[in-house]
Every structure is written in structure tokens, then in C-alpha cells.
Amino acid sequence: MNKNLGWKVVVIVATLVVFVFGIFGLPQSWSGRGLLAALEDRIHLGLDLKGGTHLILQVQVNDAVNVDSDNALERLKAQLKSHKINYAEITKPDPTNNPEKILIKGVPPEQSSGLRSLVDDNLPEYSLASGLENTWTVSMKPQALAELKRRAVAQAIETIRNRIDQLGVSEPVIEEHGLGQYQILVQLPGVDDPARVKEIMQSTAMLEIRQSLGGPYPSEQAALQDHGGVLPQDSVLLPGRSLGVNQEGPMWYLVSRASAVTGRDLRNAEPSRDENGQPSVQFTLTNEGGRRFAAFTGAHVGENLAVVLDGKVQEVAVIKEQIHDNGVINGRFTEQEAKDLGMILRSGALPAGIRYLEERTVGPSLGSDSIRAGVTAAIIGMLAVLVFMLIYYHAAGINADVALILNLIILLGFLGYSGATLTLPGIAGVILTVGMGVDSNVLIFERIREELRNGKTPPSAVEQGFSHAWITIVDTHVTTIVSAVILFIFGTGPVRGFAVTLSFGLFANLFTAVFVSRVIFDWILNHKQRGEALSIG
């Protein structure tokens, strides 16, 4: 009865090797410590095992919409005036809940077509609707509105990521969370003091725009010499970002002490091209920032401004004309420099306020305690099952135990290969897989016993046992995996870890309980004489 056992055994051994590799990779050394280190490398631990902070933020997208509609309102006012269209009042009736709507009252009917063409020409993202008694509503088109909100979230994620990079957190997770609620998930392993992180996330990266008074100087001394040994009042020397040619240190610039505009006033900055087709950076300010900036630039046309980031001068640019809230910085940039500057400015700019919805912090002591508890429970549970199977099913119990251990190896190997995160409920899932996985073996063995009792020969009993139990095994595994998939869809971090290990474990079980167990039985049967009994308790 040699049923090509050879290649089947090869398959099993190959699987074993492949998945052991999945668990450990290629360890530095084969000692206990080396293996442990390799294990820690391959298997990602969740926050509840590693310790760390988990935050859920909500981007207040209405802030971003308000900025855009504020700009639109100002532009409308200016255009209405220049086109001499009369109106009684222009306001935003509900900036909190409907920030995209602007109301204009009292436009005479004969000027309505002028108003319409004005809106079409100047505010392409807005649409015009008429209301009662000569009132008109200018509101953002739904598509443009949705796009603006989406961009606000994307930009917030980018900004937060940049800021968290400064902290040097290893493997942070920053991503959109949930469905359509403008929420961001931030996970920071190893950070157990969220106060500092939150400070850094919400603050700006100290961006300032100041008046540039002189420079670049090769050194501080040179700057002082130029001004007769004493710096002018209300000015300060700041190092530049770029190094001069053949220079050891940075170039120095003389800038005003006060800043005209800071990062708090920026809403966006994008690389673009100015009217001469040169790479430049286009930026948008808040209303308040715009007012101040207009005052500043108006008073200093033709002079230079300095863009200062974290106390270092990034660029010096010429003020060509008075700038309100929408401006262009051109300082003879290359395209890459314009891109970089845009990114720098953006990374200093949160497009909208953020509000915290959830905060969880697991201290590192709890993390390591949890690992210890989980692993202890797993080992005890597993041992209990292994021993019981031996006692109850005698030699066949060894069969089941081998299948179980292989099951575990495949499961952990899956985790290593897929990079899935192991959480504390995930460890519980491993324990549960052991319990539920052994069910398959029980189903098969009980059936074999029944067939033996009914007088079948061992080979026939084994055949019947496996074929009858197969359908039930598939049924039970499919229903549990469907449960696990639902848990994965609707669950959050730790629960997902549980769904993942349970699913992987059950898939592995389909292989070990049926294929591997069968191969072992066949191998045993091959080595039995005709009529010799099968040891199955």
C-alpha cells in the first residue's frame, strides 16, 4: 500500500523548513539568545505588547473650507466693487456647519447676469443659486468641496508624519482611519509620553517670514564689521541653511528680530511657475495672516524677505509687490528648490485644526508583562492538549500532536512572512487555534474508532474516517474563518491581530489535520502486518 508516500513526506518536510525560516529568518547564531533575537526581528509586536501610544485625531476640515471660502468672499467683494455691482450685504451665514456657503443680499435683478458671469469667471469652483428677494447663494461645488476636505486630511497626514519623524520614533504608523469621518490614526511604538508628541504635532515647525536686512556674510565677524561693530536695532544674525562654496560653515544673514508672518498663518504652499515661467512657490495665508502680510509687504516693496525655518534662513526672496494672502515667492529657484521649499513650508502648515478623539498608552512594563502572561498561557494550554491526546488516543495521539506542533510552526511562519502584527488577543488566537484545531483530529479519530468498532480493517477505517470527517471539517473551518473575517473588517488593532492569527491558524490546520495526519497514518499502516491492530486508544 505504498501510496507515493515519498513525495508527500518531502512536501511536509519542505513546508516545515519554509515556515521555520519564516519564523526565524537566518539567525545570527544558533544559540537560544540568537534565536530569540531573530524571532523578535521577524515578528512585529503590536502596541499592547511593545508599549507605546495610540492616538486618533480628527481633522477639522471645516477650518480648511472656511479659509477657502473666506478667500472667495474677499475676492467676490473686490470683483463686485470693480464691476460696480450693487449689493446690500455679503456674509457667510453659517461658518460652523456650512462653511462653503456665501450669501449675497440685495443685488438688483438687472445686474444678476453680471453677477453670474463674475462668479463663473473668477470662482470656477463655486456655483451660484438664486434665492428669495434678490438674495444669491454662492456655494462650493460638491465635488470641489469633497476634494478640498480630502486634501486637507492628506496634507495633515503629511505634516504630522514630518513632525513625528523629528522625534526619531521607530516604525510609526500614521494613516487615515475609519470611514469618511476625516480621522487619522497615529501609532507610536515605544513612546509612553504622549504629551510631548501631541505638542510637537500641533505646533508649527517654527516657520517665520522676516525682513532680510543684509547678507549673506561669510561669518558673524564679517557681518559685524559691515555695520561698524554693532548690529542695527531690532535685528539679529541668523545662520543660513546653505553652505557657501569653499566654506566650512554656513553663511550668515542679518534679519529683523520680529517676524511678519509665522507658520501658524500659512494654510498651503505649492511649487508652481510665476508669470515668467520660472519655478516659484505659491502660498496661501489665513485671513489674519494675510492682513499682516499685506501691511508688511506693502511697506517693503523692492526689498528682501527671509524665510526662516527653525532659526535658520532657508531662502531670501525679493518682494515684487504687495502680497495679501495669495502670494508667490520667486528667488531664482531651480525646480527642485521650489519643490523643497513648498514641502518645507507645507510641513510647517497644518491645513486645519486637529482634535483628539482617542488616546491609549501602554507602558513598557505592561507590555512585557502581557507577553509573559500570554506565552505562559499558550505553553500551558498547548501542553495540556498534547498530553491529553497522548493519553486518550495512545499512538494516534502522537500523530495529532505532531500535526498540532506543525500547525503552530506554520502559523508563526505565516506571521513572520506576512509582517502581520502580533497583539495580545493575537496570542489568545494562537491558543484558541490549538483548541479548535485539535477538533479536526478528534473528528477524524472518533470516526476511525467507530469504523473499527463496526469491524472495518485499519486501512479501510482510516479511509472512511478521513472521508466522512472531511466535509464537517470544511464546514466548521469556513464558518469560523468567516467570523474572523468579519472581526477583521469591523475590528481595531488588537482585535484584528486576533482575527489574523485565528484565520492563519485554521488555514494551517486544514493542511496539517488532514494531509499531514493522513500521511503519518499511511506511513504507519505501511509498516503494519496484515491484521495487526491500529493503536488508537
Place this chain on the structure above:
Amino acid sequence: MEFFRNPNIDFLGKKWYFLAFSLVFSVAGVLSMLFWHGIPYGVDFRGGTLVYVKFAQTPDDGAIRAAMDRAGLHNARIQRYGQAANNEVLIDVSEKETGEQALDKSKLEIIHALESNAPADKLDLNNESMLTVKGYLLEKDPLHLGSDAAERYAQTAQAILDYRDKTKGGVLSSIDEVKAVADPAVVASLKDGFFLSGFSVRNVEIVGPQVGEQLRTQAKLATLYSLAGMLVYLAVRFEWIYGVAAVITVFHDTLITVGAFSLVNKEISLTVIAAILTLIGYSNNDTIVVFDRIRENLKLMRREKLSDIVNRSINQTLSRTILTAGLTFLTVLALFLFGGEVLHGFSFALVIGILIGTYSSIAIAAPILVAYQDWRANRGRQPVMVPADKERNRREKMKAKA
């Protein structure tokens, strides 16, 4: 070795005892949910602030309560947590005080209140992180390493904190304890800039009301989809009455499990919901095994009463049912006893769930099938056809024609 050699127990005959048993527990649970403890929603679902604190010495509940009152947190719930030897306390502030404007306001107030006798200019070594300790050592430079010290002090700081967290469970009683992993000069320097507050914050969970509501919705949807999926799968594999019987069974299991949580006043968190969904899967598995056997026997035992067939099926699968339940229960018991405090709600749900889930396949699902059959027969209609029955009837009709 074999526990059940050819059992022949009349399970269906005992169905009134089973019903009584189930009723007692269900009603007790429901009464508790309505009038006594209610449904003990965890912080995940009701929102609020939870701070888990571990003390170096046995915590004085009175002093903690006084500190909370001083901070204005009069509704703080203070509770011992875990094994007594661990000196852990859970401080729970409801969601009304966890405003959305400053989500962590309550947490900061709690920690501040506990540190009430802190020296103003020192940092708390029991609650600071690696970066702070490293920064301090870098500044003070007790080992006189000069400018290249960053990496060295980072390692020292990490070693000190690992010792505090992994060996000492997160709380040091005296800064001298750190001598085990650090140079005496470093220890002396630490004593200058740090004090020990006598407690360490192990875990913090702050859930704003908006998220609480979202999670409630997610949990309900997940459960509903699970049940719907089950119903559909079983209706397809068997007949719709089997699906209905399974859903009622699972509902019964969930009711009793949640009732148990209410009776014992244990909190239902997200992981508990995961456990409940898992036990739905497990109970369903169990029911399917019995149904599979019933279906197989219906093909073989053509002339027998349905109740006899069902009884026989249950007896035949009894061995497997008890064994699987026992083995799974063993593993879950290991989790309950050794798996630690964090998983306690989860493992409690599974312990109860596995027992009830196994019981219900025999005591609830099977009798429902038979009861429905009898009800249909009494009303004079054809008994419900299982695919095997349909096939048998078709063949008999063809025989009659021929």
C-alpha cells in the same frame, strides 16, 4: 481509553429540564441587565478616562480618594486591579469629564493629584521616558564622556528603564536599586535630578464620546453580519429551519454570556466583543457537527421518527462534542488562569461561551428542529423536507407510477 462507548441517552426526552435550565440563566441575566448592574459597558463603548496605576507599596484607597476629591474628580471610581500583590489600582473617570476640547484633561489631573507631594524641581524617575533620562544624563555628563556621549547615555538610559520596567514591574522603590545596571556616578547624578513618586502609570485609555459611539455601532454591525452570514450559510447547506434553529441557539448563548457579565459586573470591552463573536463561531461549529450527522442519518434511517434520528445523531457525536469542548475549554482555562489581567474579560467570555455553546447544540438546536417538525405535523402539513427526504419521496413517487 474511551469515555463514551456507545452511549444511548435520551436527550430529547430531557428537553424540558434543559429549557428550565436555560430559562433560569437567561432570565437572571436579563433581570440583572435591566434592573441591577445593567450592561457594564467598558470605556471603549461609553467613553471616559481610565488610568491604571501601579504602586510601589500597598496603595491606600483613602488617600487616593482624597487626592481625587482635591482635584475635583468626585466621581472617580477607584478599584483594585489584578492580583493583590501587584499593588495596582484602576482610576476611572466617566465620559462627562472627558471633554473633547482637552481629551486628556482628566488623565493629567489624576496624575497630578497623585504626585501631590512632588518636589518642584525634580523629575519622577518612575514615570519618565528614555529620551528624558538620556537628555538629563547627556547634560550632566556624570561619566565625563565628553561630546561623543549621546549613544552611550542612550544605552545607559535604556538599560535603567528596562530594569525598571521588565525586572521591577515598572516601579522603583529607591533610586539605589538602579545600581544593578548603572555606574555609581550615574546613580548619584540621577539622585540629584530625580525623585520617585511611589507609583507608575502602567496603562491609559481615553476614549472620547464620538469614538465611543462609533465603536458601539461597529460592534453591533459586526454581530449582525455574523448572524446573517450564519443564517444564509446554513440555509444553503441544509434547510432554512436549520439556519433559524442555529440563530436562535446562538442568540441564546450570547444572551446568557452577556447576562453573566452583567451578573458579575465585569466590563464589556472591544476584546470581549471579539470573544463573543468567536464563541458564536464555536457554537455554530458545534451545531453543524450535530446537523451533519442528522442529515447523514436521515439518509440511512428512513423509517424512523425524527426524534429518534436526532437522539441517535447526538449520541453518536457525543464523544466528539465532549472531547472538543473539553480540549478547547482546557486551552481557554489556561488563558483565564495564566493569561493576565488584560485578557481577563476576553477569557471569561470564552470560558462561559464554550460551556454554553456546547450545551446549546444539544439542548436547544436539536429540540427546536424536532419541535418545528411536530408543529407542522400537528397542523396537518407535510413535515419539512430535508434534501434526502425530497430525494426519497421523488423515487417513491416514480416507483408508484411504474
